[in-house]
Amino acid sequence: MEWMDFLTCVIFGFCSLDLVAETIVSFRISLILIIVIAVGVPIGSLLLLSQDSDLETNQQRRLFLYKVPEEKINSIEISSKVNKIKFKKSEKSSWQIIDGDKTFPINQTRWDGVTFLLKDARIQREIPGENINLSEFGLLTPEHRVIIGFDDNTSINIDFGDLSPDNTHQYVNFNNEDNIYTLHTSFGYVLSDLLNNPPMPDWVYSFEENSVDEILLYESGQLKNAFGRNIFNTNPSQWMICTISIDDVTGNNVLLEEPCNGEKAADKLRIDQFLNLVQSPKILAVKEIALETQADFQRHGITKESIYVYLRNNTFSENGTLIIRPITISLSNLSSKEISAVFQDSRDVVSVDFEWANQVYQLIK
Incomplete structure (x- = not known):
């Protein structure tokens, strides 16, 4: 029964008691439903928001291991x-x-x-x-x-x-x-x-002893000593003390072939000791990097007059092409106990052990 009809029949007195009781019960049930909905909707919304928040947190945790x-x-x-x-x-x-x-x-x-x-x-x-x-x-x-x-x-x-x-x-x-x-x-x-394969500076080198076929020593800007051998024979040849010629125009010491050659055999033991030393330079510390001018190097005793060692190092590409990858060392004056060095003609200066530097020089001077 509609509520307006119910009120009319009650006012005019023609409603039965059973009908009145049934209508009152229906009213109570509707009221309870209204209360439940009024309370439940906000609670449900809060629960859904809480679940969404937890889901977002879980997803965030799973997105990155750390950040x-x-x-x-x-x-x-x-x-x-x-x-x-x-x-x-x-x-x-x-x-x-x-x-x-x-x-x-x-x-x-x-x-x-x-x-x-x-x-x-x-x-x-x-x-x-x-x-x-x-x-x-x-x-x-x-x-x-x-x-x-x-x-x-x-x-x-x-x-x-x-x-x-x-x-x-x-x-x-x-x-x-x-x-x-x-x-x-x-x-x-x-x-x-x-x-x-750490990102070492370009001046950190490695080489195999049997890949080197020429050793040159420069002092005061002039070639002082040279050693050479042929490594491409079936049996690699003996190290030789190379013949040094004088250029007619410049007057500088020069070599007429590469790798150089000579008539007198070198001391193989001394050459082997030299190569072993050069393979493992005793670097004490990095003094300065990315130098730009000659004056910068001069502050560390490295000039055009410095001791300069050159090794002709033979390597091969994947397709078998011969590639020469030289090993070079510049040393400051050996009269001082604090020795500076530049490897691979780089722009970085390092300090090296005095005994190591002196032996490198003495073995090929």
């Missing part, structure tokens, strides 16, 4: 089962490589973009659980571990395990958490490359 400002990163240490290397930001905000007890300036060309990459790590998938078998993901003995340090003396560590079955992602463990995550393989590849 930090790039400028806060001040050290990166990468280690594997066989080797380790560390990169450290100096007080001047320039990055350095710490390899064992040696410190080198970074090769900026190869370093650019590394800290930008490491400012965050986007998660592809999360594998939750407290009883995960790390060995199933290659994380019991990780391929490599990375420790990233920040300027507030805190740090994070990431263990890198196996690749995913499709080789597009890599399993990682973050700060020894229970969960395992996957990151894109490019993230781990960059870090492993930094470990296995």
Whole structure:
């Protein structure tokens, strides 16, 4: 019955008692429903908002393994089962490589973009659980571990395990958490490359002794001594003391062939000792980098009159083309106990051990 009809019948007295009772009960039920709806809708809305908020938080947690400002990163240490290397930001905000007890300036060309990459790590998938078998993901003995340090003396560590079955992602463990995550393989590849092929400055060299076929020593801008051999024979020839000629026009000492040759055999033992020394220079510290003028080098005792050593180093490209990659060393005056050196005709000056520098000179003078 409609409420207006009910009121009319009550006023004029023609409603039965049963009808009145039924209508009152219906009114009570409607009132209760109104109250429930009035209270329930706000509560339900709050619950939905709370669930949405929790979902957003969970999604945010799963989006990145970590996220930090790039400028806060001040050290990166990468280690594997066989080797380790560390990169450290100096007080001047320039990055350095710490390899064992040696410190080198970074090769900026190869370093650019590394800290930008490491400012965050986007998660592809999360594998939750407290009883995960790390060995199933290659994380019991990780391929490599990375420790990233920040300027507030805190740090994070990431263990890198196996690749995913499709080789597009890599399993990682973050700060020894229970969960395992996957990151894109490019993230781990960059870090492993930094470990296995660090961005050393261009003047850091390596060579095989049997690839060198000529050794030249210059003093005061003049060729003083030379040694040569033929390394392309079936049996490499003996080291020879090269014949030095005088140029008719300039009056300078010159060689008439390359590699040079001569008639008198050199002391093989001394040459072998010399090559061993040059393979492992004893660098004490980097004194100054990116010098531009002759005056800059002169401040460190490096001039056109300095001792200059040249090794003709033969290498080959992938298609077998011969490429000459010289090894060069400039040394300051050996009368001083503090020896400066420039390797590979670079713009960086380093200090080297006096005994090392003196032996290099004495063996070929």
